[in-house]
Amino acid sequence: MKLKLLIVPIIITLMGALLIWVLWPNYVEFQMQRKELKKSQEKLNDMQEKTKKADALKAELQGEASQKEVLRKYIPVTAEEESIIENLRTLALGEGLFIDGVSFSNSDKDTSGSTDASVVVRDAAGITASIVENGEASEPVQEASASMKKEIIVSTEVVGSYEKIKSFLQKLSNLKRFNNVVSLKISKLAATVSAPATGNLQADLAVNFVYQKEAEIVNVNNNIFTDGKFNTEVVEKLKRDLKTDVVKVEKIETGRQNPFTP
Amino acid sequence: MANINLTTSGPDLFQKKEEVSYQTGIISVILMAVLMVGVYFGLVVAKNNIVRDIAVTNENYNNLSEKLSSNNKDIVDLQNRIAVAGNLLKQKNKALDGLFQLEKKVAKGAFIESYDYKNGAISINIVADNLNVLARQILSLKENDVFSDVTFKSAKINTDKKFETSLDLKIN
Numbered sequence: 001m002k003l004k005l006l007i008v009p010i011i012i013t014l015m016g017a018l019l020i021w022v023l024w025p026n027y028v029e030f031q032m033q034r035k036e037l038k039k040s041q042e043k044l045n046d047m048q049e050k051t052k053k054a055d056a057l058k059a060e061l062q063g064e065a066s067q068k069e070v071l072r073k074y075i076p077v078t079a080e081e082e083s084i085i086e087n088l089r090t091l092a093l094g095e096g097l098f099i100d101g102v103s104f105s106n107s108d109k110d111t112s113g114s115t116d117a118s119v120v121v122r123d124a125a126g127i128t129a130s131i132v133e134n135g136e137a138s139e140p141v142q143e144a145s146a147s148m149k150k151e152i153i154v155s156t157e158v159v160g161s162y163e164k165i166k167s168f169l170q171k172l173s174n175l176k177r178f179n180n181v182v183s184l185k186i187s188k189l190a191a192t193v194s195a196p197a198t199g200n201l202q203a204d205l206a207v208n209f210v211y212q213k214e215a216e217i218v219n220v221n222n223n224i225f226t227d228g229k230f231n232t233e234v235v236e237k238l239k240r241d242l243k244t245d246v247v248k249v250e251k252i253e254t255g256r257q258n259p260f261t262p
Numbered sequence: 263m264a265n266i267n268l269t270t271s272g273p274d275l276f277q278k279k280e281e282v283s284y285q286t287g288i289i290s291v292i293l294m295a296v297l298m299v300g301v302y303f304g305l306v307v308a309k310n311n312i313v314r315d316i317a318v319t320n321e322n323y324n325n326l327s328e329k330l331s332s333n334n335k336d337i338v339d340l341q342n343r344i345a346v347a348g349n350l351l352k353q354k355n356k357a358l359d360g361l362f363q364l365e366k367k368v369a370k371g372a373f374i375e376s377y378d379y380k381n382g383a384i385s386i387n388i389v390a391d392n393l394n395v396l397a398r399q400i401l402s403l404k405e406n407d408v409f410s411d412v413t414f415k416s417a418k419i420n421t422d423k424k425f426e427t428s429l430d431l432k433i434n
């Protein structure tokens with residue numbers, strides 16, 4: 001009879017213990033898993049949204065191929081030294097200026113200690129260009145893309161009248177490929193015995209050109225997938241402001257029996 | 263005198279009531295225990311379902327993420343170029359700006375012998391017919407908003423009997 005009386009309190013005590021040590025921890029875990037599921041679903045929804053926007057951007061990109069073209073002309077994928085030489089030559093020739101030489105070097109900003117590569121080329125007009133490329137610039141720019149931007153400095157000397165030099169510089173600054181004159185020295189051409197003073201000037205200029213390798217890694221957290229639209233203002237500004245076309249380098253006939261004969 | 267037994271049914275009724283309440287208590291406790299066990303198994307099943315749902319959701323997320331990162335290099339490349347181009351467009355061509363501003367500020371009776379621009383600093387050699395022209399030339403440059411820190415170094419007469427001087431300026 002006494003045992004009979006104790007059964008109910010014992011069962012209640014056992015139930016209490018079950019509630020505290022088994023049910024409650026399971027319930028807490030269940031709630032945490034629900035939160036985790038909710039978070040996972042939100043992330044999935046976000047990713048689905050990004051995928052939709054990416055598809056729309058891709059369609060836009062295919063429809064507006066000129067955007068890509070303008071930007072790749074403004075910031076090419078490679079240094080395209082041959083294009084720089086040809087464009088400087090064409091601009092100088094157009095103004096009746098004489099180019100005394102062209103040399104390429106890495107920008108002062110590109111100081112990361114990577115392997116250098118040095119090449120010396122000579123074009124048909126006798127312009128010698130020594131090309132030195134260095135590692136990528138280490139500019140403190142937020143976008144990972146900016147670290148892929150590389151800079152090269154092109155130094156050249158042109159000789160001619162002030163008006164021609166001025167026109168050359170103006171056309172160069174309006175070139176559809178980015179460039180910026182980082183140093184410019186204009187002085188009177190010294191008269192020599194063989195070349196008397198003509199009033200011509202000599203301009204020594206160093207011009208900064210940039211190029212940027214193609215994106216290799218796609219970060220899914222890139223803002224473009226959240227915004228879902230390109231900043232077309234930049235492209236419109238490039239189209240509106242830059243008027244000097246980039247001259248394409250034509251291929252030359254090759255093959256010589258004796259490559260050492262002039 | 264007739265005897266009336268009033269106590270015989272008392273203990274029985276009390277015992278019965280006690281029995282009923284004891285049984286009710288036992289049944290209630292058992293029901294609660296069953297309910298708790300039921301809740302426990304319900305939780306276990308729900309947890310398993312959630313774990314499965316999380317795994318499916320994460321797998322879908324990973325698939326989409328992989329698809330997004332492998333198929334959209336051209337989009338990111340274009341976006342990167344737009345960002346860099348936007349910054350480059352903000353750069354001023356100060357070497358040219360300085361030259362064109364000097365065109366406007368060179369006084370009559372003076373001319374520039376040489377112009378040297380580097381890192382926002384300009385160094386010019388100016389030749390003036392006389393010291394008066396030279397002084398007014400310096401004033402003209404100092405009063406220009408485009409230039410700052412106009413520094414005069416020295417002036418001397420050259421072979422053409424004109425005053426030659428060197429000036430350092432900064433372009434704003």
